Amino acid sequence: MKRGPSRAVLGNIAMMALLAALAWLLLRLHLQEDWWPGAPTASHWRWAAGSVVAYAAVCALLWWRGRPRDDATREDGQAPLLLVWASQTGFARQLCERSAEVLRAAGVSVRVRGLHQVDATLLQQTTRMLLIASTTGEGDAPDHALPFLRRVMPQALALPHLQYGVLALGDRSYGHFCAFGHQLGAWLRRHGAHPLFDTIEVDNADPAALRHWQQLLGQLGGNVTELPDWTPAQYQPWQLQSRRQVNAGSPGAATWTVALVPADGVLPAWQAGDVVEIGPRHGSDEVDAWLALHARDGNAQVEGQSLRDWLARSHLPVLPDSVHAGDAALVAALKPLPHREYSIASTPAEGQVLLLLRRLLRPDGTPGLGSGWLCDHATLGGRIDLRFRSNPNFHAPSPDAPLILIGNGTGIAGLRAHLRARVEQGAARNWLLFGERTAAHDFHFGDDILGWQRAGMIARLDTVFSRDGGVHRYVQDRLLAELDTLRQWVRDGATILVCGSLQGMAPAVDAVIEQALGHEGKEALIVAGRYRRDVY
Template sequence: MNPNRSPRALLGNLAVGLGLLLIALLLLRLHLGERWWPAAPLASQWWMALAALVVYAAACFALWWCTRQRDDDNGDSNEPPILVAWSSQTGFAQQLAQRTAAHLRAAGHKTRLRAIDQVDAALLSSSRQALFVAATTGEGDPPDHALAFLSRVMPTPLQLPQLQYAVLALGDKTYEHYCAFGHQLDEWLRTHGAQPLFDTVEVDNADADALRHWQQLLGQLGGEASHASDWSAPAYQPWLLRQREVLNPGSIGGKVFHLQLQPTTGTLPAWQAGDIAEIGPRQSADAVMQWLQANRFDAATVLADGRTLADALARSYLPDGADNHDANTLAASLKPLPHREYSIASMPGEGSLQLVLRRQLRPDGTPGLASGWLCDYTQIGDSIDLRLRSNSNFHPPANDTPLILIGNGTGIAGLRAHLRARIDAGAHRNWLLFGERNAAHDFHFGAELQRWQREGGIERLDTVFSRDDGQFHYVQDALAAHSDVLRQWLDDGATLLVCGSLQGMAPAVDKVIIDAIGADAHQALRIAGRYRRDVY
């Protein structure tokens, strides 16, 4: 966050300072001449002063104890703690780092929370995962206390191939060098061999959308066990589920569903290719009814806010018990379910908002929270809580720019939206590389993609199916084999978009690109915005 204070804040600080100075001058008069009281204090006054001193010391100790930097011992003892480092000028980045660490601890991970000036080369070398919450101050400068890290650690010839990291960059878009220190950290870590868990998340003046996105990514890192509600709840709108079908019947993998939704108003809002749908999941009706019966509550109980108790429970984590609460007290104590994010697979001109998601299963075989709600529990015509979020980092380039699209699995959703938008705009210089398990079952939108290629909407289409006999095993293998084509397209000014699996595909594709064009050219692509990723 930018530390420059407003004139009103500066005037307030000046007024407080002048007031303190006036009090000091008035007290000083008591020590001058013979005005000072000559008698010794009474014994009771000594005891009162001593008691006040003890209370002050205890308060200082309690404050230190609550805010001290400490390692957390929860989780697997063999798992190195996740380093959460913050650089802050105003304290906001520190607060976000503390929330980040608490989120991970709730998921059972050990954490190590540190100010960035307490991070040295040895700590980085011993860490396996690190999250940095980095503020930028002034015209692109790091916070004051980060200077020690820049002078002592950054010049060190470190090699960090074992380190996976992510950066939450805080800044202010009204300044020229937006989120500069966060990007400086990201570039330095990449240069020294560290592997990004996901791309840098930029936050403009505490933007709630960006912070919810960071929390969503933390949920993927920490697992669903974290039971953490959104830091700021999305303002959902009601949409209706109009159609749902399985895209991969007979697949050896998890079922992939294609959903079509429309707003209850009937009028589709505008969005761009690359944008995100935030979904508010709910508990299944059976799970809610079982809880109500076990705790002897009536599902039809109307709360003070007009909702039924069953509806409040459906949108929340189900508590272990009711603890003899009445319905309204119980409802006030509920923790809302966090949102889930999905790439939008369609454009408004197609008449519906379309999603592609894989049905996830928990270790006990029950459906996952959001995928279970969307794929198993809802019925056609049911209401879905949904909010659109702009994802400027994954928006399309100009129509006259060649476009390379790379993805696997359900990552086809975001790539399909880009292709649909490009074809509608008459931009046909498109190259799609897509990978999945089996061509017979997992070629999502296969007939449509092949038709677009025949009609000239896709100039080049390369598919890889890992469980079939073929020339290539994974999509990154096909990209490496066609590195000469990759270089030619990039020389022609192409933008490269990657959508799909964070584990395996995305870092492997990143390595192929570096091998094909070199680290400096790879970095130049990122800086120019010609290499963008939406990975999960």
């Protein structure tokens, strides 16, 4: 279908017409010989010169503030991460600058560029890149991206060294939703680059998608996710039904299962592959210690809630002794704690949201924000702030299609939900590959998995435990030994779902899949939606 000119083009035409009209009016003044009877005075010349100098100073300031910023190369020789924006209205550029702030706060060196400033040389010098790309009209690129489309994309580049991620901005009411972001991702894959994670689609600045992007930025920064959410979630009240450690004696960090139920008893619907966002809180002892230190009454009411409750959900401020702000002013200045994302390990038919999480410890030995709240501080039967986030990129195929599930560590949570859903649907052509530390302590959901295998609902099961010895140490090693089996399952129409570590397992499994199918074969799976990842 032929489309008319974009709104940006029409706006430019209108502006040119306005400028032409103004030029004509000024020209008419010049054609009148007596429009200004005298020569300019000295003061007029000074004002004119000052105006020119002021204009030049403003232009220089704007250029200085908008110039590309490059952080120094790290001591280990790693080049800065490249953050690229393609923006029509400025929103993508704003998100790019906020992303740079998150990464810099985590100690990551970055360089920020508009897509029009990216050339082949820069791509060949970069090992990690994140793109934030808007789509305009019916699938068009932003105007400033045209030099990249015309000069860089036609080139036959080899980019096997490049890892990238894409945040695609769009409007689902248009026919080609997030088309330009997907176009960039497909072009990079065709030239050998490797995606760090599946493209994240953002519909009209969807807060949940942006929070997910911020979570991934924290992972790239080394699990530094203490910054407040850009758009805080609107949570629903749930209750902590049960929790228990499931890997006592493991050489790894303590791993817990946590079961949650809705406070109102009404269980919402979700699909296998979806995630929940948990609003963590500080432990009561930590809040009470802060209140005592700053001589505050935790029971004081501010906007219908106690000061203690406000503090529990926020970063605890460090107030100088000279500051004696009122409670209302204090609450207004609080920054809410960021959410934590967890894969759902259960289906609605089980009547609960089941999570599997590793209890992380900070360098000082205190538990992490999210895991500390769920594993240590929250009381049984107490309130848990929870919000669902649909994750369509990790939903399962038709029950008639074979399914290959690959994961490690707590990534088994998302895979367990898919297996449970397949059991409920009577779909038995399932192949699970799972890796952890020890079989005796770290075979999470092992009873369920072995039971489903005995019942004929898991056609093939491959487990690898790195601390137990054996021929294969990691799940990618086991997959590499089964290339022929992998090819056959793919020929039979299988979809591959990968859940687990962003930094280690996921790229290694990706390399094995490419070795088995070739670059074009892997690309065809991605385009068909038969290779999907949920990594963290």
